[in-house]
Amino acid sequence: MRLVGFLWLSLIRFANKRTKDLRTLRRVGIWFYMSIVRVNIFLPPPRVILLSPPKSGTHLLSDCLSLMPRMMFSGRRLALPEFYTHSKPRSVQSDPSKVARTLDKPRLRRFLGGCPQGMFVTAHARFHPILRDLMRELQFKQILLLRDPRDVVVSNMFYTKREPGVQHHKYYAEALRSDEERIMATIRGFGQDTLTDHPRASIREMFEGYTPWLDDPSTLVVRFEDLVGPRGGGVSERQLDEIRRIGDFVERPLSGEQAQQIARKMYSKRSLTYRKGIVGDWRNHFTEDHRRIFKQVAGDILIRLGYESDTDW
Numbered sequence: 394m395r396l397v398g399f400l401w402l403s404l405i406r407f408a409n410k411r412t413k414d415l416r417t418l419r420r421v422g423i424w425f426y427m428s429i430v431r432v433n434i435f436l437p438p439p440r441v442i443l444l445s446p447p448k449s450g451t452h453l454l455s456d457c458l459s460l461m462p463r464m465m466f467s468g469r470r471l472a473l474p475e476f477y478t479h480s481k482p483r484s485v486q487s488d489p490s491k492v493a494r495t496l497d498k499p500r501l502r503r504f505l506g507g508c509p510q511g512m513f514v515t516a517h518a519r520f521h522p523i524l525r526d527l528m529r530e531l532q533f534k535q536i537l538l539l540r541d542p543r544d545v546v547v548s549n550m551f552y553t554k555r556e557p558g559v560q561h562h563k564y565y566a567e568a569l570r571s572d573e574e575r576i577m578a579t580i581r582g583f584g585q586d587t588l589t590d591h592p593r594a595s596i597r598e599m600f601e602g603y604t605p606w607l608d609d610p611s612t613l614v615v616r617f618e619d620l621v622g623p624r625g626g627g628v629s630e631r632q633l634d635e636i637r638r639i640g641d642f643v644e645r646p647l648s649g650e651q652a653q654q655i656a657r658k659m660y661s662k663r664s665l666t667y668r669k670g671i672v673g674d675w676r677n678h679f680t681e682d683h684r685r686i687f688k689q690v691a692g693d694i695l696i697r698l699g700y701e702s703d704t705d706w
Contacts, residue, residue, distance in 0.1 A: 436463050436464070436509065436510055436511020436512065437463060437510065437511055437644070438510045438511065438532070438644065439510065439511075439533065439534045439643065439644060440505075440508050440509070440510055440511075440512065440513070440514075440531065440532065440533045440534070441464075441512070441513035441514070441533065441534045441535070441536065441643050442471070442505075442508075442513065442514045442515075442516055442528060442533045442534070442535045442536070443455065443458070443513055443514070443515045443516065443536050443538060444516050444518055444535060444536065444537045444538070444603070444606060444612075445515075445516075445517060445537070445538035445539075446517065446539075446540075446545060446600055446603055447517050447549065447599075448540070448545050448548040448549045448552060449538050449539060449540040449545060449617055450538060450540055450617035450620065450621065450670070451515055451517075451538065453617065453620060453621065453659060453670070454536070454538050454615060454620060454639075455513075455515060456658070456659035457620065457636060457639060457655055457659045458639070458643070459513075460654075460658055460659055461639075461640055461645045461647070461655065462645055462647075462651075463511055463645065464511055464512070464513065464645055465511065465512045466512065466513060466515075467507075467508040467509065467512035467513060467514055469504070469507065469508055469514045469515075470514070470515050470516070471504070471505070471514055471515070471516035471517075471518055472516075472517070473496075473516065473517075473518040473519065473521065473524065476496055476497050476500055476501045476504070477494045477495065477497070478494070478495055478496075478497045496521060496523045496524070498523050498527070501523070501524070501527060502527055502530075502531070505527055505528070505531055505533070506531055508533075514533075519602030519603060520602060520603060520604075520605035520606050525609065529611070534611075534613070534642060534643055534644075535606075535609075535611065535612050536612070536613045536614075536615055536639070536642070536643075537603065537606045537607070537612050537613070537614050538615050538617065538620075539603075539614060539615070539616050539617065539698055540616070540617035540618070541617075541618065541672075541673070541675065541695075541700050542596050542599075542600050542691060542694060542695060542698070542700070543675035543679065543687065543695075543700075544617075544674055544675050545596065545599075545600075546576060546580055546596055546675065546687075547576065547674055547675050547678050547679075548674075550565070550572065550575045550579045553565045553575075553579075554566060554572075554575060560589075560591055561589055561591070561593055563589065564583075564589040565578070572678065573680060573682075573683070576678060576679070576683055577682070577683060577686060578593070579593075579596065580595065580596050580683065580686055580687050580690055580691070581595055581686065581690060582594050582595035582596070582598060595690055595691070596687070596690060596691050596694075597690050597694055600691065600694050600698070601694060604694070604697055604698070607697075613638075613642045615635060615638075615639060616635075617672075618672045619632065619634075619635040620632060620635050620636070621670060621672060622656055624670075625670045625671055625672055626671045626672035626673060627672055629656075632656055633649070633652045633653065636652040636655050636656060637649075637652050640652070684706070688704045692704045
């Protein structure tokens with residue numbers, strides 16, 4: 394079953410990024426995998442939810458978890474905006490063009506409750522008290538994966554530029570003329586443009602939605618830099634320690650040999666979202682202007698997340 398889960402993660406990455414024909418393959422794969430999940434109800438607790446900002450190394454940690462004994466990916470990816478409901482304000486004095494956005498708690502509970510024990514859900518989910526309370530109610534173990542926001546900027550920029558199917562690709566490929574402009578746009582964010590119907594949040598807005606999870610004592614904070622290991626510019630000892638720490642947290646204690654086996658298997662350059670995965674790669678791409686603007690936009694976020702002690706970098 395662990396092999397099935399690992400192969401499923403590889404399949405869904407492939408099918409997600411390719412042509413319309415492969416969308417059919419993805420639907421078939423989802424049906425097949427979810428059929429396996431539904432009958433595999435004898436894994437030991439807990440349920441686990443993996444929270445992370447986009448481009449922070451979600452696939453790396455997903456691979457790590459799926460390779461642990463008696464742990465599987467549930468096939469569920471939580472997109473929190475899909476669970477918002479919209480309603481017009483009741484007050485007649487309110488602006489009728491504005492709507493209130495609230496989380497549909499019963500529907501979200503059903504979705505999360507559909508994750509069997511011994512499996513994990515992935516989520517690019519900003520902090521919300523309803524989500525926090527539901528995770529407690531359903532006895533999820535929650536892991537927050539963080540990565541240096543400067544590296545996230547660079548990873549996001551290359552990914553958006555490269556992949557035609559992702560939001561903002563046309564804007565990055567046609568309106569912005571250089572990688573320097575694209576990096577700046579990813580740092581600052583932008584509003585609606587003639588080539589995009591959707592604004593993009595600044596790097597500060599992206600990360601500040603996740604910082605409240607740091608104050609939740611039940612959340613295990615994992616850093617990409619500790620988990621990536623020497624092939625990504627990290628340190629082997631820290632990687633093995635992090636894998637074992639995660640195993641203890643999800644009640645899958647690992648021997649040293651098991652941690653080494655997971656480390657060897659989980660870091661795959663074949664992932665379609667993989668570009669470099671190198672710690673500190675931002676230094677190869679940031680100009681002095683990028684540094685200056687990043688400090689203005691999100692310098693305090695770096696300090697809050699522990700990636701810098703001040704703005705002298």
